[in-house]
Amino acid sequence: xxxxxxxxxxxxxxxxxxxxxxxxxxxxxxxxxxxxxxxxxxxxxxxxxxxxxxxxxxxxxxxxxxxxxxxxxxxxxxxxxxxxxxxxxxxxxxxxxxxxxxxxxxxxxxxxxxxxxxxxxxxxxxxxxxxxxxxxxxxxxxxxxxxxxxxxxxxxxxxxxxxxxxxxxxxxxxxxxxxxxxxxxxxxxxxxxxxxxxxxxxxxxxxxxxxxxxxxxxxxx
Amino acid sequence: xxxxxxxxxxxxxxxxxxxxxxxxxxxxxxxxxxxxxxxxxxxxxxxxxxxxxxxxxxxxxxxxxxxxxxxxxxxxxxxxxxxxxxxxxxxxxxxxxxxxxxxxxxxxxxxxxxxxxxxxxxxxxxxxxxxxxxxxxxxxxxxxxxxxxxxxxxxxxxxxxxxxxxxxxxxxxxxxxxxxxxxxxxxxxxxxxxxxxxxxxxxxxxxxxxxxxxxxxxxxx
Numbered sequence: 001x002x003x004x005x006x007x008x009x010x011x012x013x014x015x016x017x018x019x020x021x022x023x024x025x026x027x028x029x030x031x032x033x034x035x036x037x038x039x040x041x042x043x044x045x046x047x048x049x050x051x052x053x054x055x056x057x058x059x060x061x062x063x064x065x066x067x068x069x070x071x072x073x074x075x076x077x078x079x080x081x082x083x084x085x086x087x088x089x090x091x092x093x094x095x096x097x098x099x100x101x102x103x104x105x106x107x108x109x110x111x112x113x114x115x116x117x118x119x120x121x122x123x124x125x126x127x128x129x130x131x132x133x134x135x136x137x138x139x140x141x142x143x144x145x146x147x148x149x150x151x152x153x154x155x156x157x158x159x160x161x162x163x164x165x166x167x168x169x170x171x172x173x174x175x176x177x178x179x180x181x182x183x184x185x186x187x188x189x190x191x192x193x194x195x196x197x198x199x200x201x202x203x204x205x206x207x208x209x210x211x212x213x214x215x216x217x218x219x220x221x
Numbered sequence: 222x223x224x225x226x227x228x229x230x231x232x233x234x235x236x237x238x239x240x241x242x243x244x245x246x247x248x249x250x251x252x253x254x255x256x257x258x259x260x261x262x263x264x265x266x267x268x269x270x271x272x273x274x275x276x277x278x279x280x281x282x283x284x285x286x287x288x289x290x291x292x293x294x295x296x297x298x299x300x301x302x303x304x305x306x307x308x309x310x311x312x313x314x315x316x317x318x319x320x321x322x323x324x325x326x327x328x329x330x331x332x333x334x335x336x337x338x339x340x341x342x343x344x345x346x347x348x349x350x351x352x353x354x355x356x357x358x359x360x361x362x363x364x365x366x367x368x369x370x371x372x373x374x375x376x377x378x379x380x381x382x383x384x385x386x387x388x389x390x391x392x393x394x395x396x397x398x399x400x401x402x403x404x405x406x407x408x409x410x411x412x413x414x415x416x417x418x419x420x421x422x423x424x425x426x427x428x429x430x431x432x433x434x435x436x437x438x439x440x441x442x
Contacts, residue, residue, distance in 0.1 A: 107405070153437045187330075191419045192419075194415060195412060198409065202404065202436060206402075206440060206442065208438055215433070215435075216373055216432070217431035218429045219428065221427065
């Protein structure tokens with residue numbers, strides 16, 4: 001399996017690249033600029049040691065990947081998908097990790113999205129043969145990037161099909177100290193994206209930086 | 222402090238009554254019918270031993286309580302508030318625990334509420350001098366009622382003012398094994414009510430009955 005990350009130079013993209021590469025997944029870290037992708041990869045390797053991460057343009061990353069993580073700021077998602085719509089492989093899996101956060105006076109909330117959530121916005125702009133899951137919505141980006149710190153939490157996965165969810169769950173299950181949970185259909189992203197804002201609110205309220213979620217009461221999975 | 226529970230004969234109302242009474246809070250368990258309230262109280266005392274719980278009509282419970290827990294099915298909330306609107310004490314605190322759940326083919330989702338959430342629906346129907354918090358949205362009702370089982374989770378509190386949230390947080394903090402968290406303004410209920418549906422989805426997916434939430438990454442409170 002080859003994983004590509006679109007918008008891989010941001011904090012979230014780098015963190016996902018590091019966690020998955022450290023779990024043995026080959027990662028292509030994409031950026032609009034190949035130079036910036038290469039700099040980000042060099043910085044990751046300098047800090048984390050040898051990991052299977054290489055740099056590419058976003059377009060190349062999409063064309064070469066079986067699984068494409070969409071990790072650009074939400075306000076760029078539409079333009080990125082428009083530009084690269086025909087580069088996705090037929091049966092590829094897209095993983096949306098975007099959250100349409102806005103801050104008013106320091107308080108986070110969600111920008112209204114006509115489709116109901118960022119994930120549903122993405123679904124409406126992908127070819128039908130491309131499957132879509134949404135995850136990595138509720139773990140802080142900075143926490144993902146600290147490879148030495150265990151995640152010790154759950155991460156929710158939703159998707160447009162059982163196949164998409166199972167594939168994303170299996171991918172996340174490769175990351176030690178993280179338990180992926182199948183949260184159902186893509187409209188569950190409406191909940192997960194709100195939970196991002198909730199976690200940020202809790203961080204501010206309790207002077208923390210890494211609030212994230214664990215579900216209590218499930219049997220051993 | 223005197224606590225009243227409107228709709229106290231339901232699973233959720235009984236569970237809240239038991240947990241708070243066991244923590245030493247005097248509870249008036251209200252129902253439309255005094256007889257049904259009395260039966261519910263008798264059943265609780267028979268199973269849990271001596272607890273400071275007494276029965277009343279909903280109207281009497283509202284008139285006598287400083288803190289009123291609103292625990293009727295969401296579709297009845299409007300009618301109950303219309304009927305009792307003038308019985309609330311001036312500076313009383315109302316705690317909304319309702320969730321506008323609907324099930325389609327066994328899948329839970331939220332009924333659309335014009336105000337944005339059940340809590341905001343309640344706010345629009347209370348007198349201005351009455352404060353409102355929302356909580357007990359994400360712990361399963363049946364879990365609340367099993368006094369011998371530790372809750373071992375967090376419960377989110379939101380409210381229309383810092384005072385309302387602080388009062389609700391202080392109330393919940395009396396329950397052992399439960400950590401209340403201040404989730405901010407009343408619009409956070411839009412998130413918390415969705416999280417109820419998420420917990421039910423996880424219960425079904427993983428054949429569990431008591432999925433609930435814990436926030437990881439906060440400093441000791």
